[in-house]
Amino acid sequence: MIAFIKRYEGLWLFTRSPAAIIAAIVAFFSIFGAIFAPLIASVNPYDLASFSLMDGLLPPVWEDYGNPKFLLGTDDQGRDMVSSILYGARLSLIIGISAMTIATVLGVGLGLAAGYYGGRFDMIVMRIADIQLALPAILTALLIDGIARGILPTEVQQDLRVAVLTLAIALSLWVNFARTARASTFVQMQKEYVQAAIIMGQRPIRVMFVHILPNILGPLLVIMTVDLASAILLEATLSFLGIGLPADSPSLGTLIRIGMQFMLSGEWWILWIPTVFLVALVISINILGDFLRDVFNPRLR
Amino acid sequence: MPKTLLDVDGLTVRFEVKRGSGWGKKSYLYAVDDISFEVKQGETLSIVGESGSGKTTAALAVARLVPAHSGTVMLDDGNVLEKQGEDLRQTRQKVQFIFQDPYSSLNPRKRADSIVREPLDNLSEKSEDEKTTIVAELFEAVGLRPEQMKLFPHQFSGGQRQRIGIARALATQPELIICDEPVSALDVAVQAQILNLLRKLQREYNLTYLFISHDLGVVQHMSDAIAVMYMGKIVEHADRISLFTSPRHPYTQALLSAVPTVDRTQRAKQKRILIPGDPPDPINLPKGCRFANRCPIAEAQCSQTEPELKDVGQGHKVACHLV
Numbered sequence: 104m105i106a107f108i109k110r111y112e113g114l115w116l117f118t119r120s121p122a123a124i125i126a127a128i129v130a131f132f133s134i135f136g137a138i139f140a141p142l143i144a145s146v147n148p149y150d151l152a153s154f155s156l157m158d159g160l161l162p163p164v165w166e167d168y169g170n171p172k173f174l175l176g177t178d179d180q181g182r183d184m185v186s187s188i189l190y191g192a193r194l195s196l197i198i199g200i201s202a203m204t205i206a207t208v209l210g211v212g213l214g215l216a217a218g219y220y221g222g223r224f225d226m227i228v229m230r231i232a233d234i235q236l237a238l239p240a241i242l243t244a245l246l247i248d249g250i251a252r253g254i255l256p257t258e259v260q261q262d263l264r265v266a267v268l269t270l271a272i273a274l275s276l277w278v279n280f281a282r283t284a285r286a287s288t289f290v291q292m293q294k295e296y297v298q299a300a301i302i303m304g305q306r307p308i309r310v311m312f313v314h315i316l317p318n319i320l321g322p323l324l325v326i327m328t329v330d331l332a333s334a335i336l337l338e339a340t341l342s343f344l345g346i347g348l349p350a351d352s353p354s355l356g357t358l359i360r361i362g363m364q365f366m367l368s369g370e371w372w373i374l375w376i377p378t379v380f381l382v383a384l385v386i387s388i389n390i391l392g393d394f395l396r397d398v399f400n401p402r403l404r
Numbered sequence: 405m406p407k408t409l410l411d412v413d414g415l416t417v418r419f420e421v422k423r424g425s426g427w428g429k430k431s432y433l434y435a436v437d438d439i440s441f442e443v444k445q446g447e448t449l450s451i452v453g454e455s456g457s458g459k460t461t462a463a464l465a466v467a468r469l470v471p472a473h474s475g476t477v478m479l480d481d482g483n484v485l486e487k488q489g490e491d492l493r494q495t496r497q498k499v500q501f502i503f504q505d506p507y508s509s510l511n512p513r514k515r516a517d518s519i520v521r522e523p524l525d526n527l528s529e530k531s532e533d534e535k536t537t538i539v540a541e542l543f544e545a546v547g548l549r550p551e552q553m554k555l556f557p558h559q560f561s562g563g564q565r566q567r568i569g570i571a572r573a574l575a576t577q578p579e580l581i582i583c584d585e586p587v588s589a590l591d592v593a594v595q596a597q598i599l600n601l602l603r604k605l606q607r608e609y610n611l612t613y614l615f616i617s618h619d620l621g622v623v624q625h626m627s628d629a630i631a632v633m634y635m636g637k638i639v640e641h642a643d644r645i646s647l648f649t650s651p652r653h654p655y656t657q658a659l660l661s662a663v664p665t666v667d668r669t670q671r672a673k674q675k676r677i678l679i680p681g682d683p684p685d686p687i688n689l690p691k692g693c694r695f696a697n698r699c700p701i702a703e704a705q706c707s708q709t710e711p712e713l714k715d716v717g718q719g720h721k722v723a724c725h726l727v
Contacts, residue, residue: 295509298469303572304496304526317513 116398123394126387133384137193144186145172149352154181160365163372176372178361184372187358188380194354195381198269199334205273206334207327210280215311217281218288229285232278240275240337241344247271248346261349268347272337276330283326287319321399328392332385339381355381409612410443410466410580415475417458417465421687433686435461437636438475440713443580443629448606448613450623452659453633456683459616460504462633463582466614467501468492479580497527500573504585506565510557516568517543517553523575542571545608546601563594567601574605582614587622599625620663624648632656635683635694638713642720652722654699655679693725701726 117123136143146153158181161170169176175184217225235243251267252260291297292315300310335355341347342356350357355377362374417436436458443449451459464470466477468484477484479498487495500523503509510519517539524535543550546567557565566586573581583602587595599622605611617623623630624644631641632655640653651657658677665671679698684690690697692707699706705725713723 295503295505296511298464299501299503299509299569299572300511300522301469302467302496302499302501303523304493304576305522306493306526314511318511 117394120394122390126390126394129383129387130391133192133380133387134196136189137196140186140189140193144183144189146183146186148182148187148190151351154183156181160370160373162370163376175376176370178358178373179365179370184376187353188355188377191353191355191358191377192380192384194265194348194352195335195338195356198265198272198338198354199331202269202272202276202334202338203327203331205269206276206330207280207323209273210277211284211316211323213277214281214284215288215315218285218292219307219311219315225285228281232281235275235278238275240272240333241340243275244268244271244337244341245346247274248341264348264352268338268341271341272334275337276334279326279330280323283322284319287322288315291315291318322396325392325396325399328388328395332388332392335381335388336385406444406446408442409445409479410614411476411478412442412462412466413440413476413478414438415440415462415465415477416473417461417470418473431687434636434689435686436465436472439631439633439636439638440475441631441638441641443612443614445579445612446606446610447628448615448626450615450617450627450630451633452617452620452623452630454618454683456635456686457633458636459618459633460584463501463584463614463616467499467582469501494527497523497576498579500576500578500581502566502569502573502581502583502586505589506562506569507589509569510565512557515554515556516548516560519557519568520571520575523572527576538575539571542574545574545605546571561594562590563597566590566594566598570598570601570605574609577609578611580612580614582616584616585618586615588617588619595622602626620659632659635686635689637694637723638721639695639723640721641713646718646720650720652716652720652727653695653724654701654726655695658700693723 117127141147148154154177158170158173158177159179161168161173161177161181163169163176163184164171164174166176173183173185175188177183178187213228217228238246248267248271251263255263255267288311297310297314300314305314338347338354339356339359342354343360345360348354348357350361353361358377359374359381362377365371365373415436416434416438418432418434421431421433439458439462441449441451451462453459461470465472466484468487472485475485479495482495484492484495484499514522520539520542521535524530524538528535530538539553540550543553548564548567548571552560552564557568560568566589569586586602587598590598602613603626606613613626615623615626617626627644629641629643630647631638632647632653633639634655640647640651640656647656648660651660654677658679661674661677665674677700679700681698684694684697690707692705692709693699693702693711696702696706703726709725711723711725713721715721716727
């Protein structure tokens with residue numbers, strides 16, 4: 104019932120927040136476009152045969168020499184920008200969402216256990232988290248990327264690019280979840296229903312996941328949205344620096360990197376359009392996260 | 405003579421206290437310091453005392469919710485404190501707990517019937533149908549209506565929530581129920597209902613209660629025997645009549661004189677015994693009797709040696725040099 108009223112109240116608040124509505128629309132269309140990219144996009148940017156160098160560097164339609172076939176123009180290889188962005192967003196979202204999921208599972212699991220057991224286990228987990236926090240996310244990602252390059256044979260390296268990137272991002276994000284889950288678990292541990300569950304003969308795993316977890320979901324949901332945005336940005340950063348995805352399977356970051364070369368040569372759209380798209384996507388996810396936080400925390404309203 | 409169900413001997417619970425920089429030597433707070441008592445089958449032992457006297461900690465230690473430092477808790481010839489893992493989990497069938505705060509002792513995201521059902525799911529081998537029947541019976545036994553089974557805890561009043569807590573404690577047919585101030589969070593009219601319900605259930609199911617309270621009126625209504633705790637020690641332990649008619653320890657006398665009476669003539673007769681000052685620092689306890697600094701009749705020896713709990717006749721035990 105509480106959940107229902109909250110949801111109802113959340114919906115009501117939603118209709119009163121124009122920022123949240125715009126953010127939701129932007130996020131919805133981006134995600135929708137990303138999911139259905141193969142159906143919407145006119146060409147497949149991964150398939151070298153589907154585009155032609157002859158169409159290279161065409162400006163968007165509203166500029167002179169624009170071609171209605173390529174709404175937002177083409178890059179130097181003749182790839183349609185609309186298709187590239189849709190496919191790029193698809194990859195970025197896949198990596199972002201899986202990294203966030205891994206980080207959530209890892210962080211919430213460790214945080215719950217640390218809060219539940221306390222003592223030495225808690226201390227060890229939290230010190231590891233502190234060390235993780237001291238390393239910048241990019242450094243962690245670079246480190247894992249370097250290790251993967253070192254130990255994996257060259258043939259599989261290309262196939263595992265996405266997996267390595269996802270893992271690297273997940274490992275730099277789990278700390279947020281672990282800290283929040285631990286702190287919220289401490290609060291719940293003070294409530295008598297947790298002791299009641301132990302008295303009733305619940306096994307520790309069930310006390311943690313059946314009793315405590317549902318009661319700490321609110322703050323975790325907020326972190327999930329905010330960290331999804333961070334994960335997408337981190338992936339873009341890594342790809343931009345050239346340690347992410349290669350140019351033949353571009354994510355948003357890779358597209359921006361490619362666009363950099365044309366920044367000052369007049370072909371502005373190759374850089375600006377993917378950048379604006381990325382910024383809009385990340386900002387809208389962040390706004391939704393902030394909105395969720397306000398819904399869960401009545402004092403901030 | 406009913407048999408002894410719970411026999412607690414020398415139970416001690418201590419907490420590590422960090423003071424100062426954390427590099428100094430560890431100090432301990434003895435929340436429960438070497439207490440012994442026993443509870444007979446089908447009877448109620450109440451532990452009373454002021455806040456911080458260790459009564460709740462003692463209860464939690466018996467239920468293994470707080471680790472005990474030393475001592476034994478014998479229940480049916482098994483030492484509860486030595487049990488581990490699965491063995492301990494099975495013992496939980498026999499010892500259940502009714503919590504103080506009915507607002508936090510029920511998981512807000514579970515429906516009433518699944519809260520009551522949970523101990524059955526965990527601890528019994530019964531079939532699903534049997535469990536459903538038991539839950540329905542328990543709802544009736546604690547005075548809740550069947551149509552309330554699907555509601556969430558926040559849809560109940562405090563008294564009703566405590567009834568759910570009681571039904572939950574009864575579900576595994578425990579031998580011992582530890583009631584940790586079960587009515588202190590309820591208003592007075594509801595307190596009486598819940599206490600009467602507890603007594604009715606005790607008669608019906610032959611339950612044994614370990615009853616924790618600071619309210620002497622409630623204790624008088626509920627108990628067969630009473631133990632008075634002060635600063636982690638039992639200072640007086642006697643059956644109800646003996647304790648209420650002839651309290652021996654000065655602390656108990658002061659406590660009893662503080663119970664308000666409605667009767668005017670009684671009130672005029674009674675003299676309030678005031679105990680000045682504060683309880684001593686629980687980390688640096690004084691050498692002698694812990695009550696000496698506030699005791700109206702303390703003598704020199706009281707602050708030198710600690711009094712033992714000794715029998716002064718008919719099982720009435722007092723820890724005081726001057727009785």
